[in-house]
Amino acid sequence: MFAVTTSPPVGQHASVLAALGGRIASGALATGQVVTLDGICAEHRVSRSVAREAIRVLESMGLVASRRRVGITIQPRERWNVFDPRVIRWRLDLGDRTDQLLSLSELRRGIEPVAAALAAERADGEQCRVLAAAVSDMVVHGRSGDLEAYLRADTLFHRTLLEASGNEMLRALQDVVAEVLSGRTHHGMMPARPNPDAIALHDEVARAVRLGDGPGAERAMRAIIDEAAAALRAEQGH
Amino acid sequence: MFAVTTSPPVGQHASVLAALGGRIASGALATGQVVTLDGICAEHRVSRSVAREAIRVLESMGLVASRRRVGITIQPRERWNVFDPRVIRWRLDLGDRTDQLLSLSELRRGIEPVAAALAAERADGEQCRVLAAAVSDMVVHGRSGDLEAYLRADTLFHRTLLEASGNEMLRALQDVVAEVLSGRTHHGMMPARPNPDAIALHDEVARAVRLGDGPGAERAMRAIIDEAAAALRAEQGH
DNA sequence: GTGCGCTCATTCGTCATACTTTTGCAAGAG
DNA sequence: CTCTTGCAAAAGTATGACGAATGAGCGCAC
Numbered sequence: 001m002f003a004v005t006t007s008p009p010v011g012q013h014a015s016v017l018a019a020l021g022g023r024i025a026s027g028a029l030a031t032g033q034v035v036t037l038d039g040i041c042a043e044h045r046v047s048r049s050v051a052r053e054a055i056r057v058l059e060s061m062g063l064v065a066s067r068r069r070v071g072i073t074i075q076p077r078e079r080w081n082v083f084d085p086r087v088i089r090w091r092l093d094l095g096d097r098t099d100q101l102l103s104l105s106e107l108r109r110g111i112e113p114v115a116a117a118l119a120a121e122r123a124d125g126e127q128c129r130v131l132a133a134a135v136s137d138m139v140v141h142g143r144s145g146d147l148e149a150y151l152r153a154d155t156l157f158h159r160t161l162l163e164a165s166g167n168e169m170l171r172a173l174q175d176v177v178a179e180v181l182s183g184r185t186h187h188g189m190m191p192a193r194p195n196p197d198a199i200a201l202h203d204e205v206a207r208a209v210r211l212g213d214g215p216g217a218e219r220a221m222r223a224i225i226d227e228a229a230a231a232l233r234a235e236q237g238h
Numbered sequence: 239m240f241a242v243t244t245s246p247p248v249g250q251h252a253s254v255l256a257a258l259g260g261r262i263a264s265g266a267l268a269t270g271q272v273v274t275l276d277g278i279c280a281e282h283r284v285s286r287s288v289a290r291e292a293i294r295v296l297e298s299m300g301l302v303a304s305r306r307r308v309g310i311t312i313q314p315r316e317r318w319n320v321f322d323p324r325v326i327r328w329r330l331d332l333g334d335r336t337d338q339l340l341s342l343s344e345l346r347r348g349i350e351p352v353a354a355a356l357a358a359e360r361a362d363g364e365q366c367r368v369l370a371a372a373v374s375d376m377v378v379h380g381r382s383g384d385l386e387a388y389l390r391a392d393t394l395f396h397r398t399l400l401e402a403s404g405n406e407m408l409r410a411l412q413d414v415v416a417e418v419l420s421g422r423t424h425h426g427m428m429p430a431r432p433n434p435d436a437i438a439l440h441d442e443v444a445r446a447v448r449l450g451d452g453p454g455a456e457r458a459m460r461a462i463i464d465e466a467a468a469a470l471r472a473e474q475g476h
Numbered sequence: 477g478t479g480c481g482c483t484c485a486t487t488c489g490t491c492a493t494a495c496t497t498t499t500g501c502a503a504g505a506g
Numbered sequence: 507c508t509c510t511t512g513c514a515a516a517a518g519t520a521t522g523a524c525g526a527a528t529g530a531g532c533g534c535a536c
Contacts, residue, residue: 011489012489012490013294013489013490036515036516036517037516037517038516046490046491047490047491047492048491048492048493049287049290049489049490049491049492050489050490050491052287052291052517052518053290053291053294056251056291056294056295057294057295057298060295060298060299060322061298066516066517066518067498067499067516067517068497068498068499068500068515068516068517068518069497069498069499069500069501069514069515069516069517070499070500070515070516070517071515071516071517072517077406078406078409080410081321081322081410082406082407082410083319083321083322083407083410084319084321084322103405103406103407104407106352106356106403106405106407106408107349107352107405107407107408109352110348110349110350110351110352110353110408111345111348111349112348113348114344114345114347114348115348118344165344167341167344167345168315168316168320168341169320169321169341169342169344169345170344170345170348171316172318172319172320172321249518250518250519251518251519274486274487274488275487275488276487284519284520285519285520285521286520286521287518287519287520287521288518288519288520290488290489304487304488304489305487305488305527305528306486306487306488306489306526306527306528306529307485307486307487307488307526307527307528307529307530308486308487308488308528308529309486309487309488310488
């Protein structure tokens, strides 16, 4: 239906961008290290134009800084645009998965309860329907143990909720949350069978939203996040 | 001491980027409208290399999309990277100020209470000291009516709190929050004299953080945001 | 008249190259 | 030892050429 992030990195420029971004996020290119444009050209067999465009984008993400006479310097993490979906994906795929997921969980604890509260005031009928359907799917696939299908339903639930918040900033975090959920199951940080309590809480959120109960939706959503964080800690503590 | 965001847009490429970004954010270039690369070259008297690099960055921000045979298409707001500091600044400076500030207020209502709670567990002595000093400055300059100095203290307070949260994602929102505070006072959306209650709440947050009282800090911070939103509505309803 | 396919013009994508500008660094003058 | 000065390295900019995709219009067949 839709692949929001640029799924097939087509175009020379996108390949170089992805390659360099990945190497920086993974730490293969360490902070403070410098590379030269010509070096990139040679390594990836591309022209200077292509390399320059890739570098410019990385620079706009705060991953590198380019200075005359010295070259392209990898920037410290503090300068990174940590909300850029591509940066998040690179870090989840190749970098510090666990730290990143813990950070994002703390962020979600702020974001999603507010989104739930707003959604309770603003969600339309269709969105309520989708939320209910998503919960239903979570129940079914949670029982059957089909983690992929469960992930799809879970993602749809959270995306819809953020969408229903009617706030563009929260809506923009759809991809972030989706990446977190996806990263959790695809990197073996989910229990083999989803926690039934978590599903029940999702249902509670859906109901509260439908009834226009802002505080209730906020509370239940907070519980979901706390449960997820606890589960993550448990998995990690293995 | 430091200007975190690229303060003086030096370099041909940065000028074009800022010009186009501003025109898109302000709506002067409407969604769906198309421009050509050659058109940009001619208009800004730059070479294709420079124009291409600017376009690539805009594309990475989701502001435009480039397709062969058709040109460069301005994208709808839903695709924008609304967390990119430059996008936020452009929108605050030239675009839909009020909507943007309301959106950001809702976002802050989620972010900052969580940051306060985390800070209560993680802030070090120095950060507590800075928070206290910032509150003190807010009291002084709030009384004297020096809005610029008040803004500096307020900004320092919120920046320090987000920093003390120890969460990189929250820390990355420092610029966003700072932009909001700055935008509020610089666009005539602040009362002539800051609300003393708001200052008292800041003090309460600082104390709770110092005492390690997470829930208390979270509550007080939530009250700050609610007060700010109410004040904004009042000013707007004028 | 309608529908299908083919050609073509347009616009971005990529490459190669030359020139300009900044700036770290080191050698030499005091 | 310090300061100046000149050099060279690297990014920044400009230009021109070619390649590739693709929307649009034209023409042909039925």
